[in-house]
Amino acid sequence: MSKTNGKTELKQPKLDIEHELPAGEEGETETTPSSMVVTEENELQKLKNERDALLDRLARSQAEFDNARKRAAREQQDYRDYASADVIKALLPVIDNFERALNAAEGQPSEFRTGIELIYKQLQDVLQKAGVRRVDAKGKQFDPHVHEAIERPFASTRHGQSRQKLES
Numbered sequence: 001m002s003k004t005n006g007k008t009e010l011k012q013p014k015l016d017i018e019h020e021l022p023a024g025e026e027g028e029t030e031t032t033p034s035s036m037v038v039t040e041e042n043e044l045q046k047l048k049n050e051r052d053a054l055l056d057r058l059a060r061s062q063a064e065f066d067n068a069r070k071r072a073a074r075e076q077q078d079y080r081d082y083a084s085a086d087v088i089k090a091l092l093p094v095i096d097n098f099e100r101a102l103n104a105a106e107g108q109p110s111e112f113r114t115g116i117e118l119i120y121k122q123l124q125d126v127l128q129k130a131g132v133r134r135v136d137a138k139g140k141q142f143d144p145h146v147h148e149a150i151e152r153p154f155a156s157t158r159h160g161q162s163r164q165k166l167e168s
Contacts, residue, residue, distance in 0.1 A: 088132055095123060 098120040105113045 084130060088127065088130060091123070091127065095120070095127075098123065 098116065101116055102113070102120060105116070
C-alpha cells in the first residue's frame, strides 16, 4: 500500500473473465426439460391464437371489401336509373306532341307526314330499348302507382275508372 494525498490505495484482485458466468437476470429461474416443454406449449398456443386472430381479420376484411364492391355497383346502377328516368320524363311530352301532329295530319299523304312517322317510330324504339313501356289507361281502373291524375272526372264516369288518356 502506498500513500498518496493522504488516501490509501487498495489493489483490486484480478478477475478471471474467461471463466466467469454471465450475470443472471432478475426473476430468471433455472430451466429444466419439463419447464421448457411447458414454455414451448405456451408459445405454441400464443402462436395459434395469433394465427386465428389474423385469419379472422382477413375474413372480415374480405367480406368488407366484397360488401363495398357490391354497394358501389348498386349505387352506380341507381345513378344510371335515376339519370335515365329524368331523360325519359323529358321525352314523354315530345312523344305526346308527335302523336298530336300525326293525328292532325291524318288522311293527308305527304312526305312531311311520312317523315314525322319515321321520327316517331325511331323515338318509340329508343324508349322501348330503355325499358319504357306504354300503359293502357283508357277505361281501366285508376292505379295511383301507375297513373297520374290530371283532372277530376265528370259525374258520368264510374268512380276510380280512367275516362281519357291525355298524356303518355
